[in-house]
Each structure stands twice: as C-alpha cells, then as structure tokens.
Amino acid sequence: KQxxxxxxxxxxxxxxxxxxxxxxxxxxxxxxxxxxxxxxxxGLTSLLLIQSSQRExxxxxxxxxxxxxxxxxxxxxxxxxxxxSATYLCAVIGSSGDKLTFGTxxxxxxxx
Amino acid sequence: DAxxxxxxxxxxxxxxxxxxxxxxxxxxxxxxYWYRQxxxxxxxxxxxxxxVKDTDKGEVSDGYSVSxxxxxxxxxxxxxxxxxxxxxxxxxxxGVADTQYFGPGTRLTVL
Numbered sequence: 001k002q003x004x005x006x007x008x009x010x011x012x013x014x015x016x017x018x019x020x021x022x023x024x025x026x027x028x029x030x031x032x033x034x035x036x037x038x039x040x041x042x043g044l045t046s047l048l049l050i051q052s053s054q055r056e057x058x059x060x061x062x063x064x065x066x067x068x069x070x071x072x073x074x075x076x077x078x079x080x081x082x083x084x085s086a087t088y089l090c091a092v093i094g095s096s097g098d099k100l101t102f103g104t105x106x107x108x109x110x111x112x
Numbered sequence: 113d114a115x116x117x118x119x120x121x122x123x124x125x126x127x128x129x130x131x132x133x134x135x136x137x138x139x140x141x142x143x144x145y146w147y148r149q150x151x152x153x154x155x156x157x158x159x160x161x162x163x164v165k166d167t168d169k170g171e172v173s174d175g176y177s178v179s180x181x182x183x184x185x186x187x188x189x190x191x192x193x194x195x196x197x198x199x200x201x202x203x204x205x206x207g208v209a210d211t212q213y214f215g216p217g218t219r220l221t222v223l
Contacts, residue, residue, distance in 0.1 A: 042216065105154060
C-alpha cells in the first residue's frame with residue numbers, strides 16, 4: 001500500500017525567505033505526482049503536476065522536483081509572501097493512473 | 113475549481129438518517145472522486161468513478177455508496193449516518209492520469 005509522508009508538518013518563516021517542502025512515498029511505481037494548495041475552509045487547488053518521466057516542473061515562484069527512484073519530491077518556494085500561507089499537500093497517482101494517495105500536508109505560515 | 117460544485121455545502125443530520133451529497137462537473141471529465149478530510153488523517157478516498165455507471169471502492173468505503181448515472185453528476189450516499197462520518201467531504205474530477213480538480217467541500221455534522 002502506497003504511503004505518502006510530508007515533513008515538516010508545520011513551518012513558519014519570515015517573508016522573503018526561500019523554502020523547501022518535502023514529500024516522500026514508499027512505492028516508486030507511480031504515474032505522476034501532484035502538489036496542491038489548500039486554504040482554510042476551502043477546497044484544493046492544483047499547483048504542479050510532474051509526470052513520472054520528468055525531473056521537475058516550474059510555475060512562477062514554485063519549482064517541484066521528483067526523484068522517483070528514491071521516492072522523494074520537493075516543492076521549492078522562492079521569495080515567500082504572506083499570501084503563500086496555506087497547507088501544501090502532495091499526492092501520488094499509482095501505475096493504474098486513476099487514484100491519488102495524499103500526504104497529510106505541511107501547514108505554512110509566512111510572517112510579514 | 114474547473115466547474116465543480118457540491119451541494120449542500122453544510123449539513124447537520126442525526127444518527128441513523130440517510131444523507132446524499134451531490135457533485136456536479138461541467139468539464140466532461142471521465143473520472144470523479146469522493147474524499148473525506150479529517151484532522152490527522154488527511155484526504156482519504158471513499159469511492160471513485162471511471163465512467164457512467166462504473167464505480168469502485170476507495171480505502172474508506174464502508175457505510176458509503178455512490179452512483180453515477182450521468183457524466184456530470186456523482187452522488188455519495190451515507191446509508192445510515194453515524195457520528196464517525198462527521199467530516200468534510202470533497203469531490204474531485206479528472207481526465208486520465210491528469211490533474212484532479214476539486215470542489216469547495218461539504219461540511220457534514222452527524223449528531
């Protein structure tokens with residue numbers, strides 16, 4: 001059974017800092033990996049999707065990397081802003097291509 | 113939200129009553145999903161659908177049933193609600209191995 005772990009569970013940083021969120025998964029036979037953002041009381045918003053054949057994806061100040069063989073992904077946020085405060089979730093989709101397994105998330109607070 | 117709506121957004125019900133939650137999508141995605149989100153457990157898959165009338169169980173399917181009679185609608189039914197089913201329920205939709213788009217969630221309280 002696939003298990004997804006995110007460390008740290010919570011993180012507080014001053015505005016402007018660059019930061020890295022970590023995600024690890026136990027079964028490397030994945031189809032792709034996705035990073036989501038969830039604001040309090042809201043649904044999930046997709047940030048980045050990395051196919052299993054890719055090493056990284058970038059969107060604005062966000063960069064996600066994938067090392068499938070070691071079962072790890074990182075989400076890099078450059079020049080953090082208070083508006084980045086949210087919970088960040090990673091999820092992997094198995095080789096069947098249909099179901100996501102989620103990590104429990106990292107709650108990020110960016111202090112002005 | 114890619115055109116995904118959920119109804120109702122909030123519901124309070126009593127133990128033993130049946131409850132149906134509705135998810136509606138406008139993008140003709142093949143796959144639809146129901147998750148529940150609880151503190152300490154994250155998002156867990158209840159049921160999913162890979163086409164009209166085609167559904168399968170997720171990891172926490174006991175006490176829940178689903179139906180999908182049209183591409184755009186996916187219903188989740190709690191046959192006899194229990195307090196352990198108090199949760200926030202999210203619907204999602206996706207293409208094959210594609211980004212999942214989530215609805216705004218339904219907060220269900222079972223007294």
